[in-house]
Amino acid sequence: MPDEPKGCARVTGAILGAPPPQTAERNSFSHSPMEEPMTARVGRPAPDFNAPAYFRGTFKNVQLSDHVGKWILLCFYPGDFTFV
Amino acid sequence: MYKELQQLGVEVLSVSVDSHFVHKMWNDHELVRMVDGGIPFHMLSDQAGNIGRAYGVWDESQGIELRGRFIIDPDGVIQAMEVLTPPVGRRIAETIRQLQAFQVVRDSKGAEATPAGWMPGDPVLRPGPDLVGNVWKVWKPKK
Numbered sequence: 596m597p598d599e600p601k602g603c604a605r606v607t608g609a610i611l612g613a614p615p616p617q618t619a620e621r622n623s624f625s626h627s628p629m630e631e632p633m634t635a636r637v638g639r640p641a642p643d644f645n646a647p648a649y650f651r652g653t654f655k656n657v658q659l660s661d662h663v664g665k666w667i668l669l670c671f672y673p674g675d676f677t678f679v
Numbered sequence: 680m681y682k683e684l685q686q687l688g689v690e691v692l693s694v695s696v697d698s699h700f701v702h703k704m705w706n707d708h709e710l711v712r713m714v715d716g717g718i719p720f721h722m723l724s725d726q727a728g729n730i731g732r733a734y735g736v737w738d739e740s741q742g743i744e745l746r747g748r749f750i751i752d753p754d755g756v757i758q759a760m761e762v763l764t765p766p767v768g769r770r771i772a773e774t775i776r777q778l779q780a781f782q783v784v785r786d787s788k789g790a791e792a793t794p795a796g797w798m799p800g801d802p803v804l805r806p807g808p809d810l811v812g813n814v815w816k817v818w819k820p821k822k
Contacts (some may be wrong), residue, residue, distance in 0.1 A: 596717070606723030610733045625768065635734040637760055641751045642733040646723040649702035657692065657721050660755065666689045666778060667751040671682040671736045673765045674695040675705035 607647030611658070641669070681719055687778055690796050691720035696743055699724040710786060753787065763770055765822070794818045 635642060641659060648657045659667070684691060697705070702722040710727070711717045728744065731737035736747035746763040758781050763769065780793040783803060791803040794814070802817050804810060810817075 607727040608730040648721040669749040671747040673743040
């Protein structure tokens with residue numbers, strides 16, 4: 596992911612190591628290992644990702660693996676302006 | 680609560696399908712009224728749900744991410760996960776307790792374990808031949 600989002604492109608979080616959606620081959624007759632969804636499980640490495648973020652007045656990209664060496668609390672929630 | 684997480688050396692990352700621009704609006708217009716100085720951690724945007732899918736919290740029918748919470752250790756390994764449907768909010772105190780327990784276990788290089796209901800300061804277990812049949816001597820469950 597580029598550091599600066601270009602124009603009106605819809606930037607989004609992305610899993611690192613996963614094929615980009617445009618180039619992923621969709622073939623219902625065969626399943627390559629790359630098409631298997633990565634699934635988070637306890638005791639297994641956390642799927643690495645990169646995503647645009649808001650942090651104290653600035654926009655920046657965050658990559659999970661940049662934080663190796665620290666304990667991480669990763670929290671998903673349904674949407675802004677709801678209770679977290 | 681965030682101070683406690685900081686004292687434990689924990690980095691918080693929040694994720695939703697809202698854009699980082701909306702995160703800014705939410706912070707500036709609502710959250711700053713609830714949290715002194717605004718949100719102190721990174722608020723990530725996952726508009727396509729890619730991260731949510733990999734973590735098993737993507738709700739395709741609503742296009743949102745469920746209330747998933749993951750504790751990831753310094754090696755990048757997931758140690759704990761909890762997923763709630765949207766109507767029920769979380770209780771951060773239990774998350775902090777689990778973080779403290781996982782840190783105790785890690786500091787002991789896996790030699791120690793924390794029994795059910797363990798709170799910081801309570802005795803820990805040292806699994807091994809001597810503990811078999813003797814847990815009752817160490818661990819006295821509170822009602």
